[in-house]
Amino acid sequence: xxxxxxxxxxxxxxxxxxxxxxxxxxxxxxxxxxxxxxxxxxxxxxxxxxxxxxxxxxxxxxxxxxxxxxxxxxxxxxxxxxxxxxxxxxxxxxxxxxxxxxxxxxxxxxxxx
Numbered sequence: 001x002x003x004x005x006x007x008x009x010x011x012x013x014x015x016x017x018x019x020x021x022x023x024x025x026x027x028x029x030x031x032x033x034x035x036x037x038x039x040x041x042x043x044x045x046x047x048x049x050x051x052x053x054x055x056x057x058x059x060x061x062x063x064x065x066x067x068x069x070x071x072x073x074x075x076x077x078x079x080x081x082x083x084x085x086x087x088x089x090x091x092x093x094x095x096x097x098x099x100x101x102x103x104x105x106x107x108x109x110x111x112x113x
Contacts, residue, residue, distance in 0.1 A: 001075045002057060004050040011038065012045040
């Protein structure tokens with residue numbers, strides 16, 4: 001739902017409880033556990049980091065009894081089209097000593113005679 005590639009998800013409570021790890025097999029035992037098994041309740045906040053895409057999401061967990069039939073959860077807020085890495089800014093010219101004459105450092109490796 002969040003268009004993440006390799007997320008790390010932890011409870012944002014200062015304890016560092018990791019729910020999902022991008023490291024293969026590290027949190028496999030959590031796959032069949034419920035959120036309540038980790039003490040996650042209405043109002044709990046999760047932090048999801050995707051190092052490969054360089055972005056972080058803060059997820060607020062809210063309990064609802066009003067979901068449609070067979071719907072387990074709903075994402076409300078920014079959708080993946082509006083989140084994720086920001087486009088890189090154009091690189092500025094590197095001006096050394098106030099000179100912008102286009103001169104480049106020498107790369108020659110020849111021996112002088």
